[in-house]
Amino acid sequence: MEIDFDIIVIGAGVDGLSIAYQLSKKYSVGLVEKNRKYGLETSSRNSEVIHSGIHYPTGSLKAKLCVQGNQLLYEFLKENNILHKKTGKLTVAVEKDETKEIERLYKQGLENGVPDIKIIEKHQLKKFVPESEGLYALYTGSTGILNVHYLMDCLYEKFINNGGIAGFDEKVINIEKKNGLYLVETEKGQYCSEIVINSAGLYADQISSKLDFNYDVFWAKGDYFTISKNFNIPLLIYPAPIKEGLGIHLTPRIDGILRVGPDVEYVEKSYPPYPDEKGNSIFKPDENKKDFFYQQIKKFIPNIEIDDLVPESYGIRPKLQRKGEDFKDFIIKEEMPGFINLIGIDSPGLTSCLAIAKYVENLL
Ligand SMILES: Cc1cc2nc3c(=O)[nH]c(=O)nc-3n(C[C@H](O)[C@H](O)[C@H](O)COP(=O)(O)OP(=O)(O)OC[C@H]3O[C@@H](n4cnc5c(N)ncnc54)[C@H](O)[C@@H]3O)c2cc1C
The missing domain is CATH 3.30.9.10 (D-Amino Acid Oxidase, subunit A, domain 2)
Incomplete structure (x- = not known):
């Protein structure tokens, strides 16, 4: 098997885009997305609020990544002239x-x-x-507000400028690990990488189950x-x-x-x-x-x-919580060498996007 990319990121929502952009600074990255464009799912159907971080239990990933992400996001929005307001x-x-x-x-x-x-x-x-x-x-x-579409346009452009490659209309249908490498199969073809990052939002549990890591x-x-x-x-x-x-x-x-x-x-x-x-x-x-x-x-x-x-x-x-259940944190972890899962990325997943990207980079 020949390696196509160091890293394949599955899912081009705001978190997949942030991760792909961050990692494309150092690695060759392929981003695969089932829709015809990035950001057509949850990332463009939210309140567009930059949360402060008051709502999450102290010590949780949500609390840490939200507070850190809030600061990183304002810096990024300012640097790149993206419409926002504190x-x-x-x-x-x-x-x-x-x-x-x-x-x-x-x-x-x-x-x-x-x-x-x-x-x-x-x-x-x-x-x-x-x-x-x-x-x-x-x-x-x-706390503030932003235009999430402009944020995603900017992340995508920077990813491409770093040499990243994106494939749209490429639904991932299977993943296998063979000889220490990952084979990601989409409806259009197969790609091989050393690392796979599952950032598939509502469908991240389905992707994860392909490698037998099961979540509700x-x-x-x-x-x-x-x-x-x-x-x-x-x-x-x-x-x-x-x-x-x-x-x-x-x-x-x-x-x-x-x-x-x-x-x-x-x-x-x-x-x-x-x-x-x-x-x-x-x-x-x-x-x-x-x-x-x-x-x-x-x-x-x-x-x-x-x-x-x-x-x-x-x-x-x-x-990750059923109706009526208490708080559940983001799951962002390396399940086995080279396979990183992001599961249950609900709010504040937009605010935290740049902090999530750095957190994932540190897991590699
Ligand atoms: C009503 C609502 C309000 C919210 N308000 C806020 C807010 O104000 N502030 C905040 O910080 N957060 C908010 N959030 C949370 C925030 O929107 C999400 O955490 C964030 O958008 C998640 O981004 P993502 O990239 O993880 O997922 P998504 O945007 O869901 O992206 C996942 C991508 O994976 C792709 N994909 C799925 N399966 C496959 C496959 N098999 N093959 C290839 N691609 C695949 C999908 O097509 C999609 O593009 C809100 C969420 C909701 C629903």
């Missing part, structure tokens, strides 16, 4: 019993090394959001609506978190339009994926959720009307 974020308690959760997050944020965080009392809150019914809040100054991954959909009126809210507003997610929140998109969501709805793995087999994006949210979203968001914008909500999109997270 807006800051408020996590707001509207019920008295939620204030404890805000204090827990504050403490966790400090322990995780999150910069620029402070408690905001009710009277100060009005300065940020005059309409809010909130009682108490946590402000995180390092669950799909959790999140729907989004936008707000058609301008309420002049310049920063992100989140409720106190709920067990299964961050709660329905309010995020200004980089174009200024307010986005509401996502919720967390576990779906069958047969749920219509995006894009469809013709490459069309079929990704409208469930319009029956409009009233629920409206009730949640009224706490922060009391004079919003239900018809101000417009269906936008949905994204699907690959989760």
Whole structure:
């Protein structure tokens, strides 16, 4: 067998692209993607939020990679003139019993090394959001927003400029290890490498099972609506978190339009994926959720009307926890010499992308 690449990366989402770019500085890298272009799946169906790192248990990979990734990402976005904004974020308690959760997050944020965080009392809150019914809040100054498409365009271009080779419409259907080398079989051909990195997002468990490393991954959909009126809210507003997610929140998109969501709805793995087999994006949210979203968001914008909500999109997270189960961390590890798995890369997988790439490099 002749080696085609030092390393093959499977999956060209924001994490696969970051890894491929980082490794292409030193190695010959092939990137294989089943769709006709990079970033057509979860990486372009998210909130586009640069998280601060307050939400993840201290010592977890998610906490470390998010805090590190936040800083690396701002530096990269600045250096490469990619549209982004450090807006800051408020996590707001509207019920008295939620204030404890805000204090827990504050403490966790400090322990995780999150910069620029402070408690905001009710009277100060009005300065940020005059309409809010909130009682108490946590402000995180390092939270921001970006245009994820521009980020992926830039990562891809840099990867190609480093001599990286990408193959699109190349669904990986098998991997074998032979004589210490990996043979990656796609619907179009076979490629041989010393190292394989599985960054296949929602399908990473399927890829991993080809080499007998089996994981249970669950799909959790999140729907989004936008707000058609301008309420002049310049920063992100989140409720106190709920067990299964961050709660329905309010995020200004980089174009200024307010986005509401996502919720967390576990779906069958047969749920219509995006894009469809013709490459069309079929990704409208469930319009029956409009009233629920409206009730949640009224706490922060009391004079919003239900018809101000417009269906936008949905994204699907690959989760390691079943519905109702507690926090599960990213799995990023070398399963056997030369085979690195990334499993359960849900949020904050976008914020952490550059830190994940460095972490993977250190595993080699
Ligand atoms: C609703 C929602 C909101 C989110 N909000 C945020 C946020 O605000 N901030 C944040 O940091 N994170 C957020 N995330 C998480 C973030 O979007 C993901 O962690 C990140 O996009 C994962 O990127 P990825 O490259 O690992 O996976 P993906 O983007 O899923 O890419 C995987 C790629 O692998 C390809 N692939 C799969 N199988 C094969 C195969 N057999 N052969 C070849 N290629 C294959 C796919 O086509 C795909 O292109 C959110 C996620 C969701 C769903």
